[in-house]
Amino acid sequence: IISELAKTNRKFVIIERNKDLLDNYSNYLYINGDATDENILKQAGIENAAGLFASLSTDEENIFLIITAREINSNMKIVAKSVLDTSAKKLISAGATSVVQPNLIGGLRMASEMVRPAAVSFLDMMLKEGKGDLRVEEVEVMNNAKQLSTIQSHKSGVLILALFSNGNYIFNPSHNTTVNTGDKIIVMGNSEQVTMLKDHL
DSSP states (O other): OHHHHHHTTOOOOEEESOGGGGGGGTTSOEEESOTTOHHHHHHTTGGGOSEEEEOOSSHHHHHHHHHHHHHHOSSSEEEEEOSSGGGHHHHHHHTOSEEEOHHHHHHHHHHHHHHOHHHHHHHHHHHSTTSOOOEEEEEEOOSSOEEHHHHHTSTTOOEEEEEEETTEEEESOOTTOEEOTTOEEEEEEOHHHHHHHHHHO
16 A cells, blocks of 8 residues: 555555554654554544545454544545455445455455466556556546547547546547546556646646
8 A cells, every 4th residue: 555655646644553663664654653543543634634544453443443534534535454354344334435355356366367367467567666657547527528539639648448427437438528527537657647637637
């Protein structure tokens, strides 16, 4: 999580109770404390945070963290880790926006390694730290409605994969598709290209 946020130039604060582990995070903003403590969360700026990763050791801790954080900031996005597959619904009920199940993802990855190794190798190359800078990103349209062709012709050079509009995905949208304010365009490109497109939109 930390590596990806840093590589894509996101601002974040780490909360870690194990002081020994903080030596690995010396280049980032961090707080040595318990993430389930309301005062620690406020010290980290939870009131104004756009999102929270609930990735503590147990589902019980993550549920308590989510409830505490949600009481302080009801609008932020919360992505939670589910240690047990059976805990996913409880984490959502506690206030998580979405839940990631490592065991499920690990199983899918193993199957993909077997049946589509070239695709997996490409994704690894794209995401691996220190090799390339390609990412699949979402870019929200902030200005007035426009034709997708005007975005495709922009000098950013990103590859448009899909459009998320009115709760639906349109994969490989045609160039004459109308894009409205608030729609999200799913693109592939490096961080510089994505930044250029965000500035344009």
